[in-house]
Amino acid sequence: MRIVGILVLAVSLISCGGETEQVSTEVVNNPNSAGTEANQDVPTMEFSEPLYDFGDIAQGDRVNYNFTFTNNGTSDLVIASAKGSCGCTVPDWPKRPIKPGETSEIKVEFNSTGKKGKQHKKVTIVANTQPSKNVIAIQGNVIAPVSE
Secondary structure, X not given: OHHHHHHHHHHHHHHOOOOOOOOOOHHHHOHHHOOOOOOOOOXXXXXXXXXXXXXXXXXXXXXXXXXXXXXXXXXXXXXEEEEEOOOOEEEEOOXXXXXXXXXXXXXXXXXXXXXXXXXXEEEEEEEOOOOOEEEEEEEEEEEOOOOO
């Protein structure tokens, strides 16, 4: 009987695997989401053109585009990060706070080396805005050289 009890205990401990669910801390880190009341003192990020189409380019070319945005909110806008959907798309963003009413830019470089055909690459920006994520994109057609 004692052996059966030990086996049941061992099986129950093993079946309660140590897997933990990963939860994003983004909401906790965003001061605009801390509290139960809506925060009216929030920065906003409004892009003049959130999608840039670079048309046709030759494989291996690099395309640079400056996405212009304005903080139409009532407090300073701080960008925590900007990340491209792949290593071929690299953003560069302002590291200083953007004042209300101020305009700034996020530079995005797309490297078409090894790419061909239609391309659509996103950049996800995390800031102290509501919502905390904003997405801009660059797209176009990469023409590969014809093999003989």
